[in-house]
Amino acid sequence: MTTATRAEPPADPGRRAQSEGKRSERNLGWWLCAPAALVMLLVTGWPIVYSVLLSLQRYDLRFPDRRGWVWLENYVTVLTSPFWWQAFGVTMVITVISVVLELVLGMAIALVMYRTLLGRGLMRTAVLVPYGIVTVAAAFGWRYAWTPGTGWLAGLLPAGDAPLTQQWPAIFIIILAEVWKTTPFMALLLMAGLALVPEDALKAAAMDGAGPWQRFRMITLPLMKPAILAALLFRTLDAFRIFDNIYILTNGAQGTSSVSVIAYHNLIGGLNLGIGSTMSVLIFVTVAVIAFVFVKGLGTSTPGQSGGRR
Amino acid sequence: MRLRRAVRPPAALTAALALTAGLLAGCGGDDGGPRVVNLYNAPQENIDAIVRRCNAQAGGRYRIALNTLPRGADDQREQLVRRLAAGDTGLDVLGLDVTWTAELAEAGWIREWIGADAARARQGTLPGPLETATWQDKLYAAPYNTNVQLLWYRSDLIPNPPTTWSGLMRESARLKRAGKPHYGQVPGAQYEGIVVWFNSLVASAGGSILSENGERVTLGPPAQTALRTMRAFARSAAADPSLSNTKEDEARLAVESGRGAYEINWPFVYASMAANRPELLRNFRWAPYPGIDGAGRAPLGGGNFAVSAYSKLPRQSFEAALCLRDPESQRIAATRDGLPPTIESVYRAEGMTQAYPMRDTILAALRTAAPRPKTPTYQNVSTVMAVALSPPAAIDPQGTLRTMREQIDDALQSKGVIP
Amino acid sequence: MEADRRVVARWGAINLLVLLYALVPVLWIASLSFKDPATITDGHFVPRSWTLDNYKGIFKNDDFVRGLVNSIGIGLISTVIAILVGTMAAYAVARLDFPGKSLVLGFSLLIAMFPQISLVTPLFQIWRGIGLFNTWPGLILPYITFALPLTIYTLSTFFREIPWDLEKAAKMDGATPFQAFRLVIAPLAAPGVVTTAILAFIVCWNDFLFAISLTSSSAARTAPATISFFTGSSQFEDPTGSIAAAAMVITVPIVVFVLFFQRRIVSGLTSGAVKG
Secondary structure (H helix, E strand, C coil): CCCCCCCCCCCCHHHHCCHHHHHHHHHHHHHHHHHHHHHHHHHHHHHHHHHHHHHCEECECCCHHHCEECCCHHHHHHHCCHHHHHHHHHHHHHHHHHHHHHHHHHHHHHHHHHHCCCCHHHHHHHCHHHHHCCHHHHHHHHHHHCCCCCCCCHHHCCCCCCHHHCHHHHHHHHHHHHHHHHHHHHHHHHHHHHCCCCHHHHHHHHHCCCCHHHHHHHHHHHHHHHHHHHHHHHHHHHHHCCCHHHHHHCCCCCCCCCHHHHHHHHHHHCCEHHHHHHHHHHHHHHHHHHHHHHHHHCCCCCCCCCCCCC | CHHHHCCCCCHHHHHHHHHHHHHHHCCCCCCCCCEEEEEEECCCCCHHHHHHHHHHHHCCCEEEEEEECCCCHHHHHHHHHHHHHCCCCCCCEEEEEHHHHHHHHHCCCECCCCHHHHHHHHCCECHHHHHHCEECCEECCEEEEEEECEEEEECCCCCCCCCEHHHHHHHHHHHHHCCCCCEEECCCCCCHHHHHHHHHHHHHCCCCCECCCCCCECCCHHHHHHHHHHHHHHCCCCECCCHHHCCHHHHHHHHHCCCEEEEEECCHHHHHHHHHCHHHHCCEEEECCCECCCCCCCEEEEEEEEEECCCCCHHHHHHHHHHHCCHHHHHHHHHHHCCCECEHHHHHCCCHHHHCCCHHHHHHHHHHCECCCCCCCHHHHHHHHHHHHCCHHHCCHHHHHHHHHHHHHHHHCCCCCCC | CHHHHHHHHHHHHHHHHHHHHHHHHHHHHHHHHCECCCCCCCCCCCCCCECCHHHHHHHHCHHHHHHHHHHHHHHHHHHHHHHHHHHHHHHHHHHCCCCCHHHHHHHHHHHHCCCCHHHHHHHHHHHHHHCCCCCHHHHHHHHHHHHHHHHHHHHHHHHHCCCCHHHHHHHHCCCCHHHHHHHHHHHHHHHHHHHHHHHHHHHHHHCCHHHHHCCCCCCCCCHHHHHHCCCCCCCCCCCHHHHHHHHHHHHHHHHHHHHHCHHHHHHHHHHHHHHC
């Protein structure tokens, strides 16, 4: 990744000359980073390799005797399965729509938090509530809200409508739950971006007769582009791996599985390690492609924020 | 006991942990008290009474600790198989849905019943339920309760219950013309229930989904007939607009609320009607499951007790399982929780007349009831069928049959993807 | 004057919208958790009759109590280790010049974007093999891994803002780089570390996928997973009230924490993003 164009510590010519100090600094750096790197490698590196190995085998826990190498057969099975492509499509739809909504809504909330005249602290505190709530807890809230009889939102619908049991209404509710939970995070990232827009430039533009919308489009947006792209990258990848909300809201019924949910079902429900691993590898590859497109195609400079929300 | 593998938590938490651990695992192991047999079962309101009775009978040889599984059958199965896959020794007696026997037996996760235990499990047990506990001619569980779906109808709307699906559709059309409640409630949502419906229709038409040994797809013309019937029903005056969201519970509620004229459901609806709408109970009657041209073959459900292959107390577990399903336990389950017994003599036991006015119909239905296909991959087979059959109004007899055949074939070879 | 009041009113209305957005769904769960079984399916937003039975019930539920203990224990241990290990790495990244630095950063970024589901299959299999399945360490290890990127990035941002001249002074006085780190910088960095610890704890506390995939019983199952497996007292009764109450129990402490440290968390969440 092209991340590490970070500020180096200011060179100190007096000390730099001593190669002794330099070597000890290098060693210290390595020693300090070693445990972190080791843990991350241990927990992700070997499992990924192992996952690739498993994906090349027929390995169903219910038929332990029939285990064997099948090379790419699992990939053929998954890539020709309508269920996989449906899950892939659903994931894409959820990702694109929720990220767009989050961007628009997040920008609006960021502007409110940044510009509001009253209760700025209160605003910033309130939007942290969705961020702090456990996804599963929030998902149960949404599920009951849309359950006929029990829910206050379902009560607004015509009688007999059970939106969570129909594909598109259910996907819409999944998006709603996802957007509600993550927009505040987006808003905070964007608000930090807003802080980088110099007031002077906005004032000058206002003098020149630019309206609020023009100022936003011509000055604020371009200056915020790096922050927006970075936030988009992280939210896109985060939305792509959506699991908790779907598991609680529909558990993938009626064609609402995401790729993560379908992989989970094939592994834990189907006990099919071969197919489950194949899906794992495919999801990993897709995420890598998305990240690549963002970084190379759009020139996103990946920031120091990891969006590790789940 | 189960705590042994967990890492020791920091000191501050140890007290709380010890407390909960004591409650959880029963900790009977080494202190001279009775050995703890862990029972995992689906939620059943009064199973406590049965467990207490068996513990009293055990006389200190073992003590059954009840662990309740989630409500949904899929969630129950998921929890069990995950622990069995991990070789968890904390499971002893397992309450299994009738469709899981083959899967768990083939994977080597449950023990075969042999000798005296097997003989006691077979004694007096109805052949249909016994068959669901068998895989490749070996007994892997002891039948606990059985279940059959019947036709439940309001005699004030339908004086003479039809015996066929086309008859039901005609009744609905008649009621609709008369401006009366005319919906027939059938589990038509995308879940196991719709597979149960299809399976019974195929069996009623004289066919089957899989071959006897569970290795080949059969389907064929009877399946065509079944698909045509489902489609016709879903497009007839009988079909509630919410048919494709209806599960057993929705069907029950729709009839209780007066929206449906009849329903296809398990016998628990009777007790529920008595509790919720006593004024409707007088006209709430039952009839055999409808067929294609003659008598139908009702869906067969129920639960069996198996013993985990990883249990450290197999002797006590078999004994506990036998006690949990003996005639007296089954009588308690039947009269207090409405679970139909698997031992024939229990149907004549005391209290059954009041709780089970429909017991003769149930016994008759059990003789011809259609079990679901037996295969270790039943989970996958059922899932792909439910998708193919849903929504029933959109069934295309030719196309659906073709897709279903291909997908079941893949599922049987465990190379299919489940959604 | 008139215009001012209109502006204030407009902002008031907008703020109210944001407040409703943030709070209504949470209030709905709270409302469910206070309803009694008779009115829980009435669909009213405000309970018509209030009860605390749902809360009493879940604290009598051993599995839930055990799940809470697991969640707190696993979350704390993971956070402490992630902070220890992450602080070291973040210090190195922020202050030292050494080859391989970009590799460390790039790798943690990779982890931050990593799809967790891709780890579930192999970890399920490996953990079963080496006996970590359904144990505390079986969850702690992945939690540390996914908390580390956040820790390293957030902390290194905090560290850059520390007046490093003090460190230089300490070194002039003959302290080794490690002594300078321990005696001078660590106390200065403490507030940033606390903030990061809260964020890392939230990551662990919020996890669901690993918690349901890598555990099988209440020996290690965390609270969110326990809640999703709640059973009603009978086959046909949904445990809505208990789930709502349990959802509140696992939510409220975190929300209170977050609100209490609001200013710090906002800066922790955002500082890395713009200054990168």
